[in-house]
Amino acid sequence: MDNELMIRDQIKEDLEKALKSLQIEQGKVEVSRTTDSRNGDYTSNVSLKIAGKLKPFDVSQDKQSPMEVAKKITDSIGILPHIEKLEVKEPGFINFFVKNDFWQDEVEKVLKEEVLSLGGPKLKIIVEFTDPNPFKEFHIGHLYSNIVGESISRLLEATGAVVKRANYQGDIGMHVAKTIWGIPKLLDQIGEKFEDIEKKDLGARVFFLGQAYSLGAKEFEASQGVKAEIAEINKKIFAKDPSVLAIYEKGKKWSLDYFEQIYERLGTKFDFYYLESEVGEVGAKIVREFLEKGVFIKSEGAIVFPGEKYGLHSRVFINSLGLPTYEAKELGLAPTKYKDFAYDESVIVTGNEINDYFKVLLAALAQVAPELAVKTRHISHGMVRMPGGKMSSRLGNVLLGEWLLDEAKKRVIEAFEEVPAEVAEQIGVGAIKYALLKGNIGQDVNFTFEEAISLSGNSGPYLQYAYARCRSVLAKSNKQHAKSNKFDLENLEPEESALLRTLGHFEEVVLDAAESFAPSALANFLYEAAQKYNSLYNNLPILKAGEKERGRRLFLTRATADVLKKGLSLLGIAAPEKM
């Protein structure tokens, strides 16, 4: 998009101008998309809002009627370039009907762009997401975080921002100590030696670590003695004690290599990796420095941030052993990121179970680095729930991210006939991504394979199928027709008009989705577009239509394919040509 305003904003400006010329004071004018095409393309409720506050033009009345105000406004607006007609409707809405050729131009603009670019400010934004922990499982929560973070990153890029992806991995802390404590115990239980484990493939090795963690975590809670042993191991890990170092380094590498395999499947490439072991000391230093300034206080041998002062709760930043907790590490992470990339905005995507914790953290950050705190934005997502109960890595009944991907692919292969493995992967991963992104990210998702894959309806495969169908129609068309853009826009069939208008809103929807960090807004828009195309496809001939209609419908087919492909890509979903 060039510097031109979006039509919605143009209408807004026109309304504001009209109000000014009528000498009506009104701060914000709202213009929104209509839900019913009979009411035009855009509507404003401005006269309803202001009528009650205005002095009557006519002294015989004690109030302005919204209808009258709306009429005065529309008279004052006059004729606008892209507007077919203006209408005032009870009880006082002003409806704008946009010309067909404007929508055609909008759609063509999108078609011309290789990559969608809304030409917004080139903000520097760092987006942190996924954040799995070495020595623990990569579970479906991490998968969700990755899918949300990747989509948000792509949406922000589309607006013109320069986005860097960051991944923060907890390679040090109590969970690591629990795993390392659990390793020899687990080896005993299964009657194997560490050397045996080393010979296994990567997935099996990482699975072993997860089991060891689960064992350690269980015993940690069950026994005071074990608790002390694990705390001791934790101290040794921080001190890089030779008795634990070798196994620590090996386990860490296994985990990180394994995570990398999953990122590749998901289509994420991180620009920065941060490890807790690296930012821990930075954070601890900050805490000690601000302990003297009174931001932090000592309590029961630990250093805590007194959150109650800010209407929150207190949290430990440095524990009584002198080791930084996650909180202190996170405090060190903010300036470390900034050193790598002087961001305008820092977005952190996590599960919503740590919302309150994050508020405390941001309050602490506001004390030690206010300039960074104001740039930081926490986006949280809900839990992925599957029929069959809760998951907990502590109890060892966690659902692995890799399992979800494999299972989806397997089911795609079963359900589809003769689908190449590569396409099955794209459909499977796309199905999962779409299922997780089509709802509000802040809420929990009830995930079922049936809904995500095998059923029709609002699903990834439905959108991919619509795309593949468009490609198929285009492949069978005369190429010259498919490329000509000039055609008759008079007497559009309802299906054509509805589709053209929907597609024309693409950029507006992407912008809104990016601004509100809501991939679901885009997902639902794409579904609407696919539905409208399918409706046209089923009700009107395309290739066998008359000359005039064929050109027009092929253009719409091409535009639908393009919007679906670009839109799905912003959700991180591939669009196979055939499926």
Add this chain to the structure above:
RNA sequence: GCGCCUGUAGCUCAGCUGGAUAGAGCAUUCGCUUGCGGAGCGAAAGGUCAGGUGUUCGAAUCACCUCAGGCGCACCA
């Protein structure tokens, strides 16, 4: 106990910076193929927007209360 989030059709969810007749998908019932991919399309049926009070010309949307569920509340992350 305190804090945050959630409650919309049988089920899963959109809609929430107040606006026009509350929308989809699944499931149920009926229909559409001598045509471009039927994994599709069309239609029917399905609602006390948890309940109550308030604010407003107008409330699913805002405020307050009640009920129900989820999550969190100091040395895990």
